[in-house]
Amino acid sequence: MxxxxxxxxxxxxxxxxxxxxxxxxxxxxxxxxxxxxxxxxxxxxxxxxxxxxxxxxxxxxxxxxxxxxxxxxxxxxxxxxxxxxxxxxxxxxxxxHHDFHARFDSVGKKYVYKVNTAREKDIFKRNFVYHHPYVLSYEKMLEAAMHLEGTHDFTSFSSPRTDVIDKVRTIYAIELEKNGDEWTFTYIGNGFLYQMVRVLTGTLLHVGKGKIRPEEIPEIFEGKDRSLAGPSIPGTGLYLTNVYYDQEALEVAVKNLKHS
Amino acid sequence: MxxxxxxxxxxxxxxxxxxxxxxxxxxxxxxxxxxxxxxxxxxxxxxxxxxxxxxxxxxxxxxxxxxxxxxxxxxxxxxxxxxxxxxxxxxxxxxxHHDFHARFDSVGKKYVYKVNTAREKDIFKRNFVYHHPYVLSYEKMLEAAMHLEGTHDFTSFSSPRTDVIDKVRTIYAIELEKNGDEWTFTYIGNGFLYQMVRVLTGTLLHVGKGKIRPEEIPEIFEGKDRSLAGPSIPGTGLYLTNVYYDQEALEVAVKNLKHS
CATH class of the missing domain: 3.30.70.580 (Pseudouridine synthase I, catalytic domain, N-terminal subdomain)
Known part of the structure; x- marks a missing residue:
C-alpha cells in the first residue's frame, strides 16, 4: 500500500x-x-x-x-x-511517506470568514458570505482581535458539545480586511475547537456593533463560560483555506498575514 | 386595482x-x-x-x-x-400606469454571458460561469461579433423549437471583455429568440477556437439553418441584466457599452 x-x-x-x-x-x-x-x-x-x-x-x-x-x-x-x-x-x-498523517501531523490551520454588511442581501452570495447589515467599527474589532490572539483556554469561544477536554489553543494571527461592504476575518492558529471560528467572528461582530467592549475579552476568557461570548454565526461565510504541515511554512503564513 | x-x-x-x-x-x-x-x-x-x-x-x-x-x-x-x-x-x-406592460412595452434587453477558460474548474463558480478550458482569439471573436451586430434573420442562431415566426431581430451592440481567465460577452438588442444568446456565444467560442471563420457568419445568416451555427451552450453562464422601457435609456446603454 x-x-x-x-x-x-x-x-x-x-x-x-x-x-x-x-x-x-x-x-x-x-x-x-x-x-x-x-x-x-x-x-x-x-x-x-x-x-x-x-x-x-x-x-x-x-x-x-x-x-x-x-x-x-x-x-x-x-x-x-x-x-x-x-x-x-x-x-x-x-x-x-507511509507515516504521514493528515490530522496528527498538522501544525496549524488558516480559516477565513466572510461577512457582507450591505443593506440588501446579494442572493448570488447567499451560500458563500454571511449577510449582516450593520455598521461595524474596524478599530474596536481590531482591539478585540488583539486580545484574542495568543495562547488561551477557548472554552468561552467554542461549543460545549464536544469530547475535547484540553481547550487551550494558540491563535498566531487574526486579520480584518474591509473591501466596500465585504469584510474578511482571517485566523491562523495551531488548532481550532468545535464552532470556534464561528464564535470568534460572532464575538467580533458584537464588538463591532458595540454590544461587547474590546476590554471585556480577557474577562470572557477568564469566565470559561460559552454564554459570555458572542453568538455562533452560520457556517455559510466560513472557509478552511490552508492546513500547514511544516513549521516554516506556517511561520511564513503568519508573517504574511500580519503584514498584509 | x-x-x-x-x-x-x-x-x-x-x-x-x-x-x-x-x-x-x-x-x-x-x-x-x-x-x-x-x-x-x-x-x-x-x-x-x-x-x-x-x-x-x-x-x-x-x-x-x-x-x-x-x-x-x-x-x-x-x-x-x-x-x-x-x-x-x-x-x-x-x-x-394601468396600461404599462412588462412584455409589450420593452424596447430592448441586455444579456451577459460569462465564460471561464482556466484549466481547472472553480467549483464555487460552477453554477454561475461556463467552464470552457480553451485558448480563444479575441481578434477573431471581435470580427465575428461585428458581423452579428445589426438587423438580421436569426433563424440559424436560435432554437427551432418555437412558435415564433418572425425571426428578424436587431442587435445594437456586442462587447467582449477579458479579465484573466474570465471572459464576458455582453449583448444589447431589441429582443432575443429562444436560446439565441446561448447560440450566439457558442458560435463566438467556435470562432475563438478557429472552428468557424469570422467571415463565415454572413453565410450562416443566409443559410437560415440552425445546424450551421455553433452549439447552444449551457444557461449556467447567462444573465438577463436589464430590460429597457425607454428608448433614450436604451440608446445610452448601447453608447456606454460601445465605449466601455
Missing part, C-alpha cells in the same frame, strides 16, 4: 459537514464512496486534517488515504474527480 | 426556467405563489418581460402585476421577499 496526500476543495452548502454521519450527506462519505469505486472495494478509508461544519467551505482541506493502485501522481486528480459530485474537487495529490 | 412594476433578481440554478410548467419548479410559479399569499387568493397573475431558460440567472428581469392592496411602494419589497425562496428577490417595486 502507498499513502497519498491531497487537497480537497468543496462548496459545503449541501452537506452536513465533513465527517461521516448516518443518513446524512457529508464530504467524507462522498470521498470514501469515490475511492471505494476506484479500488473496486465496498468501502475505503479517508483521513482528513479535521472536520468542518454544516455549510462550511474548503479551499485547502487536506486528506490522506492508502492505495493498492499504481496510478501516476499526475493522473490521480482526474481519476478521483470524475467520481466526485460537482461541488467537491481534489487536487495536488502526491505519494507521501 | 393598481399596477405594480418591479425588478426580479434570481439565481436560476434550481429552476426549470422562468415560465410556469406543470410539475416543474419555475421562477414565475414562485412569484405567483407569493403574490397569492399576500392577496389571500388561490392564485395571482404575474407578467414578465419574457421567459428565461433552465439555469439562467437574472439581475434585471422585469415584471408587472395588479394588486387590490394599498401597500406603500417602499414596503412592497419586504412584504414580497419574505414569501420568496432565498434564491429569488424583488426590488424597485413601483406603482405604474
Amino acid at each position: 502507498k499513502r497519498v496526500k491531497g487537497i480537497v476543495t468543496y462548496d459545503g452548502t449541501k452537506y452536513s459537514g465533513y465527517q461521516v454521519q448516518v443518513d446524512k450527506k457529508t464530504i467524507q462519505a462522498e470521498l470514501e464512496k469515490a475511492l471505494a469505486k476506484i479500488h473496486k472495494a465496498d468501502s475505503w478509508n479517508v483521513v482528513s486534517s479535521g472536520r468542518t461544519d454544516t455549510g462550511v467551505h474548503s479551499l485547502g482541506q487536506t486528506i490522506h488515504f492508502d492505495t493498492s493502485l499504481s496510478i501516476p501522481e499526475e493522473r490521480w486528480p482526474q481519476a478521483f474527480n470524475r467520481l466526485l459530485p460537482d461541488d467537491i474537487q481534489v487536487r495536488d495529490l502526491q505519494y507521501v | 393598481k399596477r405594480v412594476k418591479g425588478i426580479v433578481t434570481y439565481d436560476g440554478t434550481k429552476y426549470s426556467g422562468y415560465q410556469v410548467q406543470v410539475d416543474k419548479k419555475t421562477i414565475q410559479a414562485e412569484l405567483e405563489k407569493a403574490l397569492a399569499k399576500i392577496h389571500k387568493a388561490d392564485s395571482w397573475n404575474v407578467v414578465s418581460s419574457g421567459r428565461t431558460d433552465t439555469g439562467v440567472h437574472s439581475l434585471g428581469q422585469t415584471i408587472h402585476f395588479d394588486t387590490s392592496l394599498s401597500i406603500p411602494e417602499e414596503r412592497w419589497p419586504q412584504a414580497f421577499n419574505r414569501l420568496l425562496p432565498d434564491d429569488i428577490q424583488v426590488r424597485d417595486l413601483q406603482y405604474v
Whole structure:
C-alpha cells in the first residue's frame, strides 16, 4: 500500500459537514464512496486534517488515504474527480511517506470568514458570505482581535458539545480586511475547537456593533463560560483555506498575514 | 386595482426556467405563489418581460402585476421577499400606469454571458460561469461579433423549437471583455429568440477556437439553418441584466457599452 496526500476543495452548502454521519450527506462519505469505486472495494478509508461544519467551505482541506493502485501522481486528480459530485474537487495529490498523517501531523490551520454588511442581501452570495447589515467599527474589532490572539483556554469561544477536554489553543494571527461592504476575518492558529471560528467572528461582530467592549475579552476568557461570548454565526461565510504541515511554512503564513 | 412594476433578481440554478410548467419548479410559479399569499387568493397573475431558460440567472428581469392592496411602494419589497425562496428577490417595486406592460412595452434587453477558460474548474463558480478550458482569439471573436451586430434573420442562431415566426431581430451592440481567465460577452438588442444568446456565444467560442471563420457568419445568416451555427451552450453562464422601457435609456446603454 502507498499513502497519498491531497487537497480537497468543496462548496459545503449541501452537506452536513465533513465527517461521516448516518443518513446524512457529508464530504467524507462522498470521498470514501469515490475511492471505494476506484479500488473496486465496498468501502475505503479517508483521513482528513479535521472536520468542518454544516455549510462550511474548503479551499485547502487536506486528506490522506492508502492505495493498492499504481496510478501516476499526475493522473490521480482526474481519476478521483470524475467520481466526485460537482461541488467537491481534489487536487495536488502526491505519494507521501507511509507515516504521514493528515490530522496528527498538522501544525496549524488558516480559516477565513466572510461577512457582507450591505443593506440588501446579494442572493448570488447567499451560500458563500454571511449577510449582516450593520455598521461595524474596524478599530474596536481590531482591539478585540488583539486580545484574542495568543495562547488561551477557548472554552468561552467554542461549543460545549464536544469530547475535547484540553481547550487551550494558540491563535498566531487574526486579520480584518474591509473591501466596500465585504469584510474578511482571517485566523491562523495551531488548532481550532468545535464552532470556534464561528464564535470568534460572532464575538467580533458584537464588538463591532458595540454590544461587547474590546476590554471585556480577557474577562470572557477568564469566565470559561460559552454564554459570555458572542453568538455562533452560520457556517455559510466560513472557509478552511490552508492546513500547514511544516513549521516554516506556517511561520511564513503568519508573517504574511500580519503584514498584509 | 393598481399596477405594480418591479425588478426580479434570481439565481436560476434550481429552476426549470422562468415560465410556469406543470410539475416543474419555475421562477414565475414562485412569484405567483407569493403574490397569492399576500392577496389571500388561490392564485395571482404575474407578467414578465419574457421567459428565461433552465439555469439562467437574472439581475434585471422585469415584471408587472395588479394588486387590490394599498401597500406603500417602499414596503412592497419586504412584504414580497419574505414569501420568496432565498434564491429569488424583488426590488424597485413601483406603482405604474394601468396600461404599462412588462412584455409589450420593452424596447430592448441586455444579456451577459460569462465564460471561464482556466484549466481547472472553480467549483464555487460552477453554477454561475461556463467552464470552457480553451485558448480563444479575441481578434477573431471581435470580427465575428461585428458581423452579428445589426438587423438580421436569426433563424440559424436560435432554437427551432418555437412558435415564433418572425425571426428578424436587431442587435445594437456586442462587447467582449477579458479579465484573466474570465471572459464576458455582453449583448444589447431589441429582443432575443429562444436560446439565441446561448447560440450566439457558442458560435463566438467556435470562432475563438478557429472552428468557424469570422467571415463565415454572413453565410450562416443566409443559410437560415440552425445546424450551421455553433452549439447552444449551457444557461449556467447567462444573465438577463436589464430590460429597457425607454428608448433614450436604451440608446445610452448601447453608447456606454460601445465605449466601455
